[in-house]
Amino acid sequence: MKANDVVKSAFGNTLRSKLRTFLTVIAIFIGAFTLAVTTGLAAGINQTVDRIFEGFGDDESIYVVPQMDASEQDGPPEYDPEAGADTDAGFGTGMLSASDIETIEKIDHVLSVETEIAAQVEYIETPDGGQYVSNLDFALNDTLAEVIAGELPDRGAMEMTIPEDWMEAFGADSPEEIVGETVVIGAPNAVGQISEVEAEVTGVTQGTLADVGFAPIPSVELTHEIFEINGEGYEGQNPESYIMAAVEVEDLEANEEAVKDALAEEGLWGLTVEDQIAMFQQIIDTIAWVLAGFALIALLAASFGIVNTLLMSVQERTREIGLMKALGMSSGKVFGLFSMEAVVIGIMGSVFGIGLGLAAGFLADMALTAEDGPLGGFAELSLFAFNPLAVGGIFLLIVAIAFLAGSLPARRAAKKDPIEALRYE
Structure with missing residues (x-):
C-alpha cells in the first residue's frame, strides 16, 4: 500500500x-x-x-524611583526624621529626597537629572474662557504618550499637551486646531488662593495602555512653576521630595548596568523605557x-x-x-x-x-x-x-x-x- x-x-x-x-x-x-x-x-x-x-522616551535616560521590597517589610516602616518625605507610606515606593537627587548626580556616567514633582491645579481655562476641572499627568510620562497632533512639550518651556477628548471643550473639529493655543492654569497655594499661569498647547494625545494621555501632560518647567505656587503661604520648611527622576546617562548601552547597580546600592530602582515595556x-x-x-x-x-x-x-x-x-x-x-x-x-x-x-x-x-x-x-x-x-x-x-x-x-x-x-x- x-x-x-x-x-x-x-x-x-x-x-x-x-x-x-x-x-x-x-x-x-x-x-x-x-x-x-x-x-x-x-x-x-x-x-x-x-x-x-517604539521610539518613545529618551534613549539615554533611566527613570529612578525609591526601591521597596515589600516581602522584607514587616508592618509599617519606622519614621526617619533624616529621610522626611522619603519614607514609604505603604504604596510600594516612597519619594525621592533632595539628598537622593544629590547622590544620583554623583554616580559615574550620569550627565543630568530631571525631577518629577506632584503639582495641584484647580482648573484649566480654554481660550474661549471655559474653565474645566482636571488633574495633570506626570511630566516625565511624556516618554510614554501617544501624540496624534503636534509634538510633546519642551521640558524646559511653559508648554503642555491636551487629551484628544478635550476637542469639544476647545470648540475644535480636529486635533491640529488645538496646537498652538494658549491655556490658563489656575493653581491653588497653601491657603487656597488661586494664581494663574499660561502655557502653550504643543500637542494632542490619545490614551495608551500605560494609562498615559488621558490627562494633560505638562512640561517639567510648567510642573515646577505650579508646584512653587502650591507651596506659597506654607508656614515652616516644606521638605523637598520628588516622585521620580529622569537620569540622562552617558552612552546608556555601555553604562546601563553599571548605573543601575550603583542606584541599587543606594536603595534606588532604575528603569529604562524598554524595561517598562518588558x-x-x-x-x-x-x-x-x-x-x-x-x-x-x-x-x-x-x-x-x-x-x-x-x-x-x-x-x-x-x-x-x-x-x-x-x-x-x-x-x-x-x-x-x-x-x-x-x-x-x-x-x-x-x-x-x-x-x-x-x-x-x-x-x-x-x-x-x-x-x-x-x-x-x-x-x-x-x-x-x-x-x-x-x-x-x-x-x-x-x-x-x-x-x-x-x-x-x-x-x-x-x-x-x-x-x-x-x-x-
Whole structure:
C-alpha cells in the first residue's frame, strides 16, 4: 500500500463511525480554538505595546524611583526624621529626597537629572474662557504618550499637551486646531488662593495602555512653576521630595548596568523605557500561558478520546486487520495506517479549531477597538494578531499529541496474529 493510499484509507476509516469521530474532533477543536485565541491575544497586545512605545522616551535616560521590597517589610516602616518625605507610606515606593537627587548626580556616567514633582491645579481655562476641572499627568510620562497632533512639550518651556477628548471643550473639529493655543492654569497655594499661569498647547494625545494621555501632560518647567505656587503661604520648611527622576546617562548601552547597580546600592530602582515595556509584556505573556494551560488540559482529554476511538476501531476491524496481514501487509504498514487515522483526527480538530479561533479573534478585535467600540479610545490598540510561528506550533503540537495517542491502538493492531484475527467473531 502506497503512502497516498494509506492517507485515503485513513480518511475513509475515520468516517466509519461518524459520531464517535465527531466527539473526539470536538475535544481537539476546543483545545485548538483556545490556544489560537490566547496566542493571538498575546501577539496582538504585545504588538500594540511595541508599536505604541517604539521610539518613545529618551534613549539615554533611566527613570529612578525609591526601591521597596515589600516581602522584607514587616508592618509599617519606622519614621526617619533624616529621610522626611522619603519614607514609604505603604504604596510600594516612597519619594525621592533632595539628598537622593544629590547622590544620583554623583554616580559615574550620569550627565543630568530631571525631577518629577506632584503639582495641584484647580482648573484649566480654554481660550474661549471655559474653565474645566482636571488633574495633570506626570511630566516625565511624556516618554510614554501617544501624540496624534503636534509634538510633546519642551521640558524646559511653559508648554503642555491636551487629551484628544478635550476637542469639544476647545470648540475644535480636529486635533491640529488645538496646537498652538494658549491655556490658563489656575493653581491653588497653601491657603487656597488661586494664581494663574499660561502655557502653550504643543500637542494632542490619545490614551495608551500605560494609562498615559488621558490627562494633560505638562512640561517639567510648567510642573515646577505650579508646584512653587502650591507651596506659597506654607508656614515652616516644606521638605523637598520628588516622585521620580529622569537620569540622562552617558552612552546608556555601555553604562546601563553599571548605573543601575550603583542606584541599587543606594536603595534606588532604575528603569529604562524598554524595561517598562518588558514589564507589560511579561504580564501579558503570563496571562496567556495560564489560559493556554486550560487549552492543554482539553487536548489531554482529547488524547484519551483518540485512544478510545482507535481501540474500539481496532476491536471492530480485527478480521479486516487479519485479512490485510494475510494478503501481505507488514506490521509496520498496519501501524502506519492506524497512526495515520489518529493524525487525521488531529488535523481535522486543529484546522477547524485554529481557523475558527482566528476568525473569532479578528472579529472581536474589530468590534471592540472600532472608533465607537468599548476600547476605541486607546491609541492604536490591537487586541488580536496573527502569529504564524505560534499557529504552526499549535498545529504541530496537536498532530504530535494525536500521533502519540494513536500509537497504542496502532501498536495493538500491528501485533495481531493474522490467523487469530481471521478467526475473530
